[in-house]
Amino acid sequence: PAFYQYIERDYHGEKSTPWEGGRYGFVRNPVETSAGIIYTRLHEGIDIKALQRDASGEPLDAVRAIAPGVVVHTNQMAGWSNYGRYVVVEHRFDGCKYYSLYGHLSSIAVQTGQRVQQRDQLGVMGHTGEGLNQARAHVHLELNLMLSRQFESWHEASFKNDPNHHGLYNGLNLVGIDIARLYLALQKQPALTIPEFLAEEETLYRVILPRSKNFDLAKFYPWMVREKSAGEAVSWEVSFNRAGVPLKIQASAKPVTEPELSYLKPSGVDGGVLTMERIAGRGANAHLTEKGKQFMRLLVFPD
Known part of the structure; x- marks a missing residue:
């Protein structure tokens, strides 16, 4: 606490x-x-509160990189994002790219393209962004997977009146894993990898996607792909946990022309309550909502 x-x-x-x-x-x-x-x-992240403040109550805490990497995005315009001023750092762990995000900064001390080491200062903690005040100043920290290199064209097609100022590093294209639980697990097992960590996650639902050359997820994170017959796949079935983190990709023999729900874990409540309204209904009546289809289309956009 x-x-x-x-x-x-x-x-x-x-x-x-x-x-x-x-x-x-x-x-x-x-x-x-x-x-x-x-x-x-x-x-999608954790909010770490300020420990040091000046006489007027403004936070002074330095925000530092969690691991070596390259700064790939800095947002200096607080009003352009719910994250306020934020920084994204790209890391390479076991050959795959992951992205740490640091939100609500009062100032940013790095530039895009800059290489950083663990504990290098990225900025100063603040309360920029929506719904924050000085008393609740904190850094919002995420560790993310990226979904698609086609994000910018998908965003333009999906949100015509909402400009994207963040390129591929918009929060919609980054899916956060449970970073606090990951760190606790690493204390017990320092050699633990992210694939091993996510292998313990429970699948809440599965979605079948049309086969597409734009399915970047399988290229970004080949450890997700379970079937070696992937070259013959008619479609892909992707397993997600409740937070929408993709866990597993399997070749599917079912032809589909748009994303289709193939499984939802049985529960006594409507799927919308559990899935940020990406799924509606329960049991045999469960299906992807328009919001759910829109999100899943990102994975294979523009196909």
Whole structure:
């Protein structure tokens, strides 16, 4: 609790400041269901609170790189993103690229293309971005997989009136894994790899995608591909955990022309509550929503 920055919650008129809202996962926007209260909003990173402040209350904490890498994006315009001013660093772990993101900075000390080492300063903690104030100043830290090199054209087609100022490093193209749990696991098992870590994750749903030369996920993270007959695949079946992190890619013999739900773990509530409204219904009636199809199209866009 002393590590995480609390959030401000107003649930049916009852105000609270739970530190749990700063953790990774579905920790926000509680909804009452037949199965009890379910938190429906994903927090893709962790919020680390300020430890040092000046006389006026502004945070002074240096924000540092979690691992060696290259700065691939710096957003200096706080109003251009919910992250406020943020930095993205590309890392190569076991031959694959992953992306750490540092949000809500008051200032940025690095430039795109700059190589950084672990603990190099990237900026200063702040409270830039939507819905923050000085009291809740923190750094929002993510460790992400990238989804597609076609993101910019997909975004233009999907959100015509919403300019993308961040190229491939828009948060929609980056899927955050549970970084806090990863660090705890690494303490016990220092040689643990990200594929090994994600192998322990539970599949909530699977989606079949049309075969496409633009399916970058399999190229970015070949460890996800389970079938060696991938060259003969008619389509791809991708397994996701509840947070929408892709876990596994299998060749499928089912021809599809658009993304199609093939499995949803049985549960007593509507799929929308569990999947950020990417899936609706339950049991045999479960299906991808338009929002879900739009997101899945990114993986094979423009096919």
